[in-house]
Amino acid sequence: MKLRRTAEDYLKTIYLLSQKAEVHGTYIAEALGVSKPTVSISLKALEQEGYLMRDENRAFCLTEAGLKIAKATYERHQTFQTLLEELGVDGKTAAADASLMEHAVSPESYEDSPLRGWQKERR
Missing domain, CATH: 1.10.10.10 (Winged helix-like DNA-binding domain superfamily/Winged helix DNA-binding domain)
Incomplete structure (x- = not known):
């Protein structure tokens, strides 16, 4: 949905x-x-x-x-923010961009991609 x-x-x-x-x-x-x-x-x-x-x-x-929806949205946000920060984007900009990206990527694309769980692997 x-x-x-x-x-x-x-x-x-x-x-x-x-x-x-x-x-x-x-x-x-x-x-x-x-x-x-x-x-x-x-x-x-x-x-x-x-x-x-x-x-x-x-x-x-x-x-x-x-x-369920709130946690999934927050997880996507955290993943994209971490990814952007690791690519060298400053924290404030990464957070703002992650807020846009969390909605732009479909749940299907996120679930079926290496992004799912990527942040957990980085710890």
């Missing part, structure tokens, strides 16, 4: 924020640099699609489906 880039960005952001604390719309808006109303609309759609839910504190949590 091919999700739109915005959905992948939201899911990845929620995943990363959830590693530190409860995730609320305000934190997502700050992390993505978008308005709170925009976040509200996007989160409602993601909730309706079954990628996230709210807990008793009204914090957002990823469902199993949302977590």
Whole structure:
């Protein structure tokens, strides 16, 4: 399934924020640099699609489906950022470019290529 880039960005952001604390719309808006109303609309759609839910504190949590997509998107990002940095690209530029590349490469191409697992082999 091919999700739109915005959905992948939201899911990845929620995943990363959830590693530190409860995730609320305000934190997502700050992390993505978008308005709170925009976040509200996007989160409602993601909730309706079954990628996230709210807990008793009204914090957002990823469902199993949302977590799978978030982790895959984050893994692609990390792989491309590491690859670019090893090629000599500075960290800030590599991170920005990896954010674009994580969406440009299809899951099929990534899964079937030597890139999958490349970063883990480098450690």
